[in-house]
Structure formats: C-alpha cells, structure tokens
Amino acid sequence: MTRNPQLNRHGELQHLLTIDGLPRNILERILDTAAPFTEVAEREVKKLPLLRGKSVFNLFFENSTRTRTTFEIAAKRLSADVINLNIATSSASKGESLLDTVDNLCAMQADMFIVRHASSGAPYLIAQHLAAQKREHIHVINAGDGRHAHxxxxxxxxxxxxxxxxxxxxxxxxxxxxxxxxxxxxxxxxxxxxxxxxxxxxxxxxxxxxxxxxxxxxxxxxxxxxxxxxxxxxxxxxxxxxxxxxxxxxxxxxxxxxxxxxxxxxxxxxxxxxxxxxxxxxxxxxxxxxxxxxxxxxxxxxxxxxxxxxxxxxxxxxxx
Amino acid sequence: MKIHIKNGRVIDPASGRDETADIYIVAGKIVAVGNGPASFHAIRTVDASGLIVCPGLIDLSARLREPGYEYRATLESEMAAAVAGGVTSLACPPDTDPPLDEPGLVEMLKHRARSLNLAHVYPRGALTVGLKGTTLTEMGELADAGCIAFSQSNTNIEDTQVLLRALQYAATFGHAVWLQPSDYHLARGGVAHEGEVATRLGLTGIPVLAETVAIATLLQLVAVTGARLHLPRISSAAGLHLVAQAKRDGLPVSCDISINHLHLCDNDIGYFNANCRMDPPLRSASDRDALSRGLAAGIVDALCSDHTPVDDDAKQLPFGEAESGATGLELLLPLTLAWARRARIPLVQALARVTSDAARIMGIDAGTLAAGVAADICIFDPDEAYRVTRESLRSQGKNTPFLGLEVVGRTRYTLVSGQIVFDRGSRQARPAAARS
Structure with missing residues (x-):
C-alpha cells in the first residue's frame, strides 16, 4: 500500500481527505488552531491575512448550499479569493472528465481545491493526480465524497x-x-x-x-x-x-x-x-x-x- | 519444419513427466519426447538448457476486444501479448460489440485470429441474443462456427425460467454452459466486496451472498437438467464450498479463478486504487487463501488471466465509476509460478491448472506434450526476474494491480503448431536476486 496521500514526507497535513488514519496530535492541533478563530467572528473586521493572495476553488460536483457557504466564509475570513464552481454532475461519461477539469483549474493558478463529489474517493483521485503532475503545492480538502468521508x-x-x-x-x-x-x-x-x-x-x-x-x-x-x-x-x-x-x-x-x-x-x-x-x-x-x-x-x-x-x-x- | 528442443527440463502435467529431455517436432506435431527418431535432422535446434519446457498455456478467459472495442485492444496487440506470455490457446468471452451471438461474427473472429498465425482462439458464444437474457441463440450454428461453450460473460439471465430453458436446451445437444455466478439484484450497484474495507471506504458492497445464491440456483438447475456447467471466476470461500459439495454429489460442474483473486484481496484497494476494481470484486484475505487451497486441491479446476484490457480514460476515475478488469495475458505464467512458490506446490501440479486442466474444461485436444499432438509449447526461464511496467506489457491494456511488482519466470520461446511464434532472444534482464 502506498503512503497515506494526505500526509507529506514530514508527516504534516498536505491534504485533508479523511480522518481515518490521521494521528491524534494532528486532530488536536486542528481543534486548538480553530479556537482563536471563533473570536474573529466577534470582531468588527472579520478578516485575517493568512490566505491573502491565494485562490481557493470550491469544486462542487454535488449540490450543496450550507457546506459550500461555510467554506466560502472561512476562506474569505482568511482573505483568500474564492471561486465557486457548481458542476452538478457525477457522470464522467458526459462532458469533461474530472481530471481534465482539475487540470484546467490548475492552469488558472489554483492554490486549494475544496471538493465535493458523489463518488467515494474522488478527492483521492485528484490528490494523486496532483502528485503525479508534481503539483504538491496545491491542497485538496474533501468536503464530502460519496459515503466515504466528510x-x-x-x-x-x-x-x-x-x-x-x-x-x-x-x-x-x-x-x-x-x-x-x-x-x-x-x-x-x-x-x-x-x-x-x-x-x-x-x-x-x-x-x-x-x-x-x-x-x-x-x-x-x-x-x-x-x-x-x-x-x-x-x-x-x-x-x-x-x-x-x-x-x-x-x-x-x-x-x-x-x-x-x-x-x-x-x-x-x-x-x-x-x-x-x-x-x-x-x-x-x-x-x-x-x-x-x-x-x-x-x-x-x-x-x-x-x-x-x-x-x-x-x-x-x-x-x- | 523439423525442430529439436534440447536439454530443457520438460514438465508435462498431463503425464506427470518432470525431467530433462529433448523434444522433436515434425510438421507441426510433437513426434517424440526423450529419445528422438533415428537420423533426425533439425532445421532449427533450440537450446533449452536451464529452461523449462511445458505445454503452451491455455487461458480460459481473455478479452480480445474485437469487434467493437478496437480503441481498447486489437487482435494484433492481444495475440502478441498472448504468445509473449506463453499462452497458445485462449477462450474469449462473447461480450464484444456486437456480442458473439451470430455465426458470421464467430467465423470472422476465427478467421482474423487464424490469419495472424499466433495463438489459437476459441470463442464462447452468447447464450442469449445480445446477451440480453431473453432469447436463446442458435447454439447449433454457433457451435459449428467454432464456439466451444456458451456464456453470458458478466451479464445475467435475470429470469430464472429463461435460465432453466437455456440449460435444458444446451444439455439437449451437450453444449457446455459457462455462467459467472452473480445474483443480479444482490450485486446491483455494488463496486467492492461487502466487508470492512468497503465500509471504511464508503464503497457500495457486493455481498458474498450474490455469489452463493447464484451458485445455489445454478446447481439446482444443473441437477435437474444435466447441463455441463462451468463456473468462471469463483471469488469466495463460501462459493467454493458449494462447488466442492456439488462435485462430491457428482454434478457435472467445474470452476476457475483468476490470477487477481488468487493473489489479491480487498485490502489491496488501498486508497481507492481503480486497478483493483474487478468483477467479481476482490474479496477478503481469507477468501483469497481459501481459493489458493482450493486450486491446490483441484476443487478449483483451472487458473485464468481474466485478461481485460481497459483504456486509461475508463480507469482514471473515482473507484466506483472506473471500469472493472485488468490486463493479464502476460502475467498468467509468472503469477502461476509465484503461487507455486508461495503455496509450496510442485511445478508440475501448478502448471496443470493452466495447461491440461484448462484444456479439459475447454474440451480441446491440447495442453500436453505427448507424441502426436500439435506442438504448442512454452519455453521459459524460471529464474528471470523482471518488473511489471506499462512498458514491459505488449498488451494494449496497461492497467493491472500488479504494476510495479517484480515477478520471476519469463517466457523465452513460444511455439504454436510447431512454429516459433515468439522468441524473446537472449536474456537481458538482471538475474533474480535471492530467491525464496
């Protein structure tokens, strides 16, 4: 079996694809990191500059309002540019294939993909494709794939x-x-x-x-x-x-x-x-x-x- | 052409022979094994020192993709892959486009295969028109055209009444029927073995019940109709148990498994590796081990490649959307040898499952090195190690879960009807490292 694709060589989180197999300390670090962010919402200016200049693509192959919106708010509060793409089709037989879509968005200098897809494992396919293309600087967050993970x-x-x-x-x-x-x-x-x-x-x-x-x-x-x-x-x-x-x-x-x-x-x-x-x-x-x-x-x-x-x-x- | 194969280790499972011996070939047939005829003047002498000489492999299932799927593979590419893998006879399923449900299609395929002058091709005819499971095909005409058996490939006859009649009709004329056991409704929508792995990965499961319920139904129908039934691609221990019981009861049934199910299990799916998408699905490790024991004991009659060239576009998809199947013709020999080593099975017994036993199921006069039979021979180096890569495969299908694996045992020469149709030339790869 190959290396857990969501961790890099140093054991750090490269993508977030599933919680299965993530070490406890990473989960705790995410929760600890989240704590001060709850206060950002209380401020008059609800912005932090952590993702300034980054392009976050909401890549939703399955309809969603709530999850997409919360990701969009989160990215905007971190000062990222957010692009929403609703590609409400799970059928690869029609039109552009999943990986062709990804390649096109890579060409638009994406920094992060938030992916929702009706098929279990679709975000893995994207992450593996990015690795094969030597595009490790692009991160993937699974926003729900089939029955697999959220x-x-x-x-x-x-x-x-x-x-x-x-x-x-x-x-x-x-x-x-x-x-x-x-x-x-x-x-x-x-x-x-x-x-x-x-x-x-x-x-x-x-x-x-x-x-x-x-x-x-x-x-x-x-x-x-x-x-x-x-x-x-x-x-x-x-x-x-x-x-x-x-x-x-x-x-x-x-x-x-x-x-x-x-x-x-x-x-x-x-x-x-x-x-x-x-x-x-x-x-x-x-x-x-x-x-x-x-x-x-x-x-x-x-x-x-x-x-x-x-x-x-x-x-x-x-x-x- | 007179050929002399000398100094090879001759393994002929049909006779149990395993010794260093010479083989003499005249006019496409083996004329002697051991002592040659007096004053034999060979046109070509093959030095098989250090090599194993066995009957050409017989593959119970290899998709050639013609007609209809030429973008996936052609007869040229797949027949070249066959002889490179030491396969000299193969049975192809009827799931072409259009399916092999008319004699003309079968004749065309046989003609195309013959003109290439490589491996022998034995089509299986469609049991029902268009593989739709409703109307019987003209089995008599199809048999005359060269079909050795009738099957539905991976599709089902959902209507049990049609299934009963198909078996009755086939039994009337003694046609063999090959039906992959899978209950349509229980398997519906599933993409992986129902169990812990599918649950973790969120993949829709195919329960073992889909196999056992189908086998139980088929065995009841066989008991009544007397049809000769072959069950391709058994995947589970429970399914195998039913077949073993039926054999003890004297029913005319046989079964096979694929190299994928012999060596892999659902754990190998790893992180959604679409190359592990199979039909039937790869089952649990304990199922895999039971299949290995069954193959050693002969409850599983034969091992096949289930060669299925799938193009990259149909594989580079999320697991559940990817197409099933893997390339296999060139892996049948090394993976048979790997099994023999792992399960500590004598080579003569292991090779029987891909030669004489497979010939018996296909009902063809092949798979042996006896004097008087056509000289279909595989000569391989049992020690040559090489890595399975996309480049190493001659098949147009490059997708297999074994990519990257180092295997041991490689074809050097393949003879079909006394002609050397494949010659890899001198050994180039590095020698095997420490062998277990």
Whole structure:
C-alpha cells in the first residue's frame, strides 16, 4: 500500500481527505488552531491575512448550499479569493472528465481545491493526480465524497463536543440513524475513536448499518432506547428522502417511531447530554422539534464552530 | 519444419513427466519426447538448457476486444501479448460489440485470429441474443462456427425460467454452459466486496451472498437438467464450498479463478486504487487463501488471466465509476509460478491448472506434450526476474494491480503448431536476486 496521500514526507497535513488514519496530535492541533478563530467572528473586521493572495476553488460536483457557504466564509475570513464552481454532475461519461477539469483549474493558478463529489474517493483521485503532475503545492480538502468521508464535519463535531464536554476520554457517544449511507458518520467514528472516546455506539436498523461496522471500533445497537442510555452525546444523522420508502425502510413515520429523537427518548441519556445534527434537519423524521429547539441541542453552535474549524484546516494546509 | 528442443527440463502435467529431455517436432506435431527418431535432422535446434519446457498455456478467459472495442485492444496487440506470455490457446468471452451471438461474427473472429498465425482462439458464444437474457441463440450454428461453450460473460439471465430453458436446451445437444455466478439484484450497484474495507471506504458492497445464491440456483438447475456447467471466476470461500459439495454429489460442474483473486484481496484497494476494481470484486484475505487451497486441491479446476484490457480514460476515475478488469495475458505464467512458490506446490501440479486442466474444461485436444499432438509449447526461464511496467506489457491494456511488482519466470520461446511464434532472444534482464 502506498503512503497515506494526505500526509507529506514530514508527516504534516498536505491534504485533508479523511480522518481515518490521521494521528491524534494532528486532530488536536486542528481543534486548538480553530479556537482563536471563533473570536474573529466577534470582531468588527472579520478578516485575517493568512490566505491573502491565494485562490481557493470550491469544486462542487454535488449540490450543496450550507457546506459550500461555510467554506466560502472561512476562506474569505482568511482573505483568500474564492471561486465557486457548481458542476452538478457525477457522470464522467458526459462532458469533461474530472481530471481534465482539475487540470484546467490548475492552469488558472489554483492554490486549494475544496471538493465535493458523489463518488467515494474522488478527492483521492485528484490528490494523486496532483502528485503525479508534481503539483504538491496545491491542497485538496474533501468536503464530502460519496459515503466515504466528510472530515471537516467530523472535526467541527469534535470541536463542539470538546467545547461543551471539555475532554473526550470519559464520554459515551451515540450516532443514530442512517449509518450505511453517511459519510458524516464515518468521519465522526474515526474522529471519536482517534481522540480516545471509550464508548462509541451506532444505532440503527440492520438495513441502514454497513457490513462489519463494529470493526471500526463501535458498539452496534438496533434499539435506540438501549443505544442512547446514559450517553453524554447524541449525534443524529440526516435521513435522505429517497431512503424513506422502499426496501430500506417502510416509511419516515415508522423510522421516527423507532429512531426519531424525542424528549422522552432523550431523557434516557445523561441529564447534561448534548444533541448534535449535521443539518439540514428533517423535523419529525429523525428529530422532534421539541428536541431540535430544546436546551440540549447544540446544532446552531455547530454551524458557527464549523467556520472556525474550516479556517483552521485551510490555514494549516496553506502553511505546509 | 523439423525442430529439436534440447536439454530443457520438460514438465508435462498431463503425464506427470518432470525431467530433462529433448523434444522433436515434425510438421507441426510433437513426434517424440526423450529419445528422438533415428537420423533426425533439425532445421532449427533450440537450446533449452536451464529452461523449462511445458505445454503452451491455455487461458480460459481473455478479452480480445474485437469487434467493437478496437480503441481498447486489437487482435494484433492481444495475440502478441498472448504468445509473449506463453499462452497458445485462449477462450474469449462473447461480450464484444456486437456480442458473439451470430455465426458470421464467430467465423470472422476465427478467421482474423487464424490469419495472424499466433495463438489459437476459441470463442464462447452468447447464450442469449445480445446477451440480453431473453432469447436463446442458435447454439447449433454457433457451435459449428467454432464456439466451444456458451456464456453470458458478466451479464445475467435475470429470469430464472429463461435460465432453466437455456440449460435444458444446451444439455439437449451437450453444449457446455459457462455462467459467472452473480445474483443480479444482490450485486446491483455494488463496486467492492461487502466487508470492512468497503465500509471504511464508503464503497457500495457486493455481498458474498450474490455469489452463493447464484451458485445455489445454478446447481439446482444443473441437477435437474444435466447441463455441463462451468463456473468462471469463483471469488469466495463460501462459493467454493458449494462447488466442492456439488462435485462430491457428482454434478457435472467445474470452476476457475483468476490470477487477481488468487493473489489479491480487498485490502489491496488501498486508497481507492481503480486497478483493483474487478468483477467479481476482490474479496477478503481469507477468501483469497481459501481459493489458493482450493486450486491446490483441484476443487478449483483451472487458473485464468481474466485478461481485460481497459483504456486509461475508463480507469482514471473515482473507484466506483472506473471500469472493472485488468490486463493479464502476460502475467498468467509468472503469477502461476509465484503461487507455486508461495503455496509450496510442485511445478508440475501448478502448471496443470493452466495447461491440461484448462484444456479439459475447454474440451480441446491440447495442453500436453505427448507424441502426436500439435506442438504448442512454452519455453521459459524460471529464474528471470523482471518488473511489471506499462512498458514491459505488449498488451494494449496497461492497467493491472500488479504494476510495479517484480515477478520471476519469463517466457523465452513460444511455439504454436510447431512454429516459433515468439522468441524473446537472449536474456537481458538482471538475474533474480535471492530467491525464496
């Protein structure tokens, strides 16, 4: 197997493609770096010069508003020039190939690519292509690829947990819902286990859990009441509309009955438990409005912290 | 032309012979092994000292890409690759464009292959028209045109009633049917073995069940119809277990595996290496090890290259969008030898899986060095080491997960019907370093 493509020869972060395999000290450094950036937003002039003169390309092959916007804000707060490209097609058979697109943008002197793609591994292909072209100075950040990874989401979740809980080494965390199709869940699992959370649980029906998921270091629960009992953190996942009917689930209503987070179920967790959701939420499907708007939800702080975490990642990559 | 191959280590799996001996060839046929005819005046003498002389390799599956995919490979490029790899006979699947479902297409392919005068080509005909799984092809006409078996390549017959009738009809006339076992619905959308690796990488899984459910169905149909069934590309331990049971029950079934599944597993996908995209997918390490044991025991009848030239444009894509398959014709010999070393299998037994056993499955009179048969012979240097690179491959398909690997064992001469169709010349590469 070749070298982990997201680290350079000195073990520093060259790209951010996944949390899987990243050492704990790098994750902690990202969270530490993010902390002062949260204050930038409080200032009258919300700008730092760390990426001045750099061109950041938002390369979105899959539609997204929230993630693209937060990356754009993060880059602009670091004084970068941001170019948004929405190439909402995953089909390589039509038009320009992925690598041709990348070559063209390289010719426009890109410094950083923020990539979202419907196919798992697409950011790796780009990173490997850049390495083969001797363009190591261009950095790639994975903004979500297929079911594989969404590392900045995983990191902002960790930032949120650390903000409210202080440390990781005494926590029980439950991830609930559609684990099978979720890149967010995979990044959360890798981040939690790497940061030393002793009890990571995944909760969902057998149709929405990937094969051998326990090999990723998690405990598997099918019963949500048992799965969130006494946990410190409940991480809900979004259920995509197209999964709600068919052979995976009979209906959104039935999913809510068994796996929707209600106040009654949340009462089984620790009294000071916090509730996270990567957004956008389906109220009444995976989460009840009373919980989403309740005192234990930290869903909006997640969004705010997300900008700081993305600023941290970009500034660290640019310094490599 | 009279040829004398002298002083080689002759390995003939069909007879179990493994000794230094001379081979005498007259008019395309082997006339003697060991003591030559009195007053034999060879036109050409090949000194095989230090080399191994074995039957030309027989590859149960090599895509030549003609007609229809000439941008990927041509008969010229792939037949040159075959003989450079010591392959003298190969069976090609019907998944050309158009598929081999009409006698004229088969005759044209055979004619084109014959005119090149390199390896023998044995087409498999399409079992259903257009490989669509609904209408039976004219199997009698196709067999007359030269098809040795009927298959669906990597496509399925989804309708089990059509499948039953196809097997009944083929059994009526004694045609062999080759069906790669994969349940269409269970495999649908999948791109990698369902397991820990696919889960980590977020790749849609193909469960082992897709193979076992298909095999179980096919075996039930074989038991009723009596059709001769060959199961290409078994990929899992559980699938192999079902085949072994069927063989014990006396069903007329056989199976093969590819060099990829013999040597690789899902871990080799690493960071989304599209060269490891295979159909069926590379399975777990324990599956791979079970296939190796099965091949040694003969439960797996034969080893093939599953040669599939894929152009770079179809491989330089995200893993799930990349096309399946790898080039293999030139790797069949060295990877058979690598397996023999790793699994501590005598060469005579290992080579059987790519010569006499493969010939038996194809139903052709080849794969042996007996007197009286056509002189299809591979002469290789068992000690020559070389690195697999894009430049070292004659095939137009340059994509294989074995790129960069150093392999040991290289063809020096290939004879087809008594003619030297490949001669690598004197040994140029550096000698093998310490061999295990």
């Amino acid at each position: 590392p900045t989401q995983g990191l902002l979740d960790m930032y949120t947990i650390r903000h409210y809980k202080g440390a990781f080494n005494n926590l029980s965390v439950a991830i609930v819902g559609d684990i099978l199709h979720s890149r967010v869940a995979r990044s959360q699992i890798h981040a939690l286990t790497t940061l030393g959370v002793p009890d990571v649980r995944v909760v969902g029906p057998k149709t929405l859990l990937p094969a051998d998921v326990q090999r990723m270091g998690v405990h598997v629960f099918h019963n949500m009441r048992a799965g969130i009992k006494d946990v410190d953190v409940v991480m809900m996942l979004r259920l995509q509309n197209e999964r709600m009917q068919g052979s995976l689930l009979p209906s959104g209503q039935e999913f809510f009955k068994f796996y929707g987070l209600t106040e009654e179920k949340l009462a089984l967790a620790r009294p000071d438990a916090i509730v996270l959701h990567p957004g956008p939420m389906n109220r009444g499907i995976e989460i009840d409005s009373a919980v989403a708007d309740g005192s234990q939800a930290v869903i909006l702080p997640q969004v705010t912290f997300g900008i700081a975490v993305r600023m941290a990642v970009m500034s660290m990559l640019a310094a490599t």
